[in-house]
Amino acid sequence: MTAERASVQRDDKMEDMGSERAAGAGVPAGLQGVPWFAGCTDAELAEIAARSERLTVDAGEVILREGRLGRELFVIAEGTATVTRAGVVVNVLGPGDYFGELGAIEAEPRNATVSATTELDVLVIGPREFDAIVSIPAIRNALFHGMSRRIREADDRLAAYDAPARPEDTAPAD
Numbered sequence: 001m002t003a004e005r006a007s008v009q010r011d012d013k014m015e016d017m018g019s020e021r022a023a024g025a026g027v028p029a030g031l032q033g034v035p036w037f038a039g040c041t042d043a044e045l046a047e048i049a050a051r052s053e054r055l056t057v058d059a060g061e062v063i064l065r066e067g068r069l070g071r072e073l074f075v076i077a078e079g080t081a082t083v084t085r086a087g088v089v090v091n092v093l094g095p096g097d098y099f100g101e102l103g104a105i106e107a108e109p110r111n112a113t114v115s116a117t118t119e120l121d122v123l124v125i126g127p128r129e130f131d132a133i134v135s136i137p138a139i140r141n142a143l144f145h146g147m148s149r150r151i152r153e154a155d156d157r158l159a160a161y162d163a164p165a166r167p168e169d170t171a172p173a174d
Contacts, residue, residue, distance in 0.1 A: 034075060034077060034095065034096045036075060036096055036097075036098055036139075036142045036143075036146070037138070037139070037142070038138075038142075039137075039138030039141065039142065040136065040138045040139065041138075044136050044138060044139070047132075047133065047136070048123075048125075048133055048136075048139070051125065051129040051132055051133055052075075052123040052124060052125045052129060053123070053124045053125075053126075054077075054121065054122070054123055054124075055120075055121075055122050055123075055124055056119065056120070056121055057079075057116045057119065057120040057121075057122060058116060058119060059116050059117065059118050059119050059120075060115065060116060061115065061116045062113060062114070062115050063081065063099075063114045063115065063116060063120075063122075064099075064100060064103075064110050064112075064113065064114050065110060065113050066084070066085060066086070066109075066110055066111065066112050066113040067109050067110065068109060068110055069103075069107065069108075069109055069110070070100065070103045070110055071103050071104055071107060071126065071127040071130075072100050072103070072104065072124050072125065072126055072127070072130075073098060073099075073100045073101050073103075073104040073124075073125040073130050074098060074099050074100045074114070074122045074123070074124055074125075075096075075097075075098045075122060075123040075125070076093055076094060076095050076096065076097050076098065076120060076121075076122055077095060077121040077122060077123060078095055078119075078120065078121035079094075079095070079116065079117070079118040079119050079120035079121060079122075080092060080093065080094045080116075080117040080118050080120070081093045081097075081099070081114050081115060081116055081117055081120060082114070082115050082117045083099065083112050083113070083114050084112060084113045084114075084115070085111065085112045085113075090112065092117065093114075098146065099112075099114050100114075101143060101146075101147065104125070104127060104130040105130075
């Protein structure tokens with residue numbers, strides 16, 4: 001973790017994610033309802049809880065900064081975060097969304113800054129833990145589907161930006 005996140009406090013109840021269970025469901029509390037984990041079995045959820053750290057991030061805190069190195073993947077359990085590139089808002093993320101996956105896959109500088117819009121409850125998955133959990137088919141598939149969706153959305157925005165103007169859009173006004 002970076003020094004910039006000095007006010008980010010570790011949730012000492014991380015153990016609760018692995019030990020608290022929904023009534024009769026056997027699913028770690030805090031991982032229920034996260035769409036990214038929807039295809040996971042109870043045992044896989046327990047493994048994810050054991051391999052991640054749960055943090056509470058104050059509103060306004062920078063979680064990761066564009067251009068800086070970082071290898072963690074973040075999964076939002078509660079709250080919202082704003083993603084910016086070169087100071088321009090490019091996305092707003094909420095519960096079930098994740099960020100930092102590119103850094104977790106490849107040790108390259110971050111391509112965006114992510115700041116907590118509200119207080120956030122996040123799961124932080126380090127590089128070794130990431131390598132272990134992507135061996136879980138449901139997680140790997142969710143990661144691929146999410147990355148595919150983001151690439152398609154970026155392609156759509158790029159196509160709209162590069163689309164030639166239609167003649168009726170450029171005709172002089174009467």
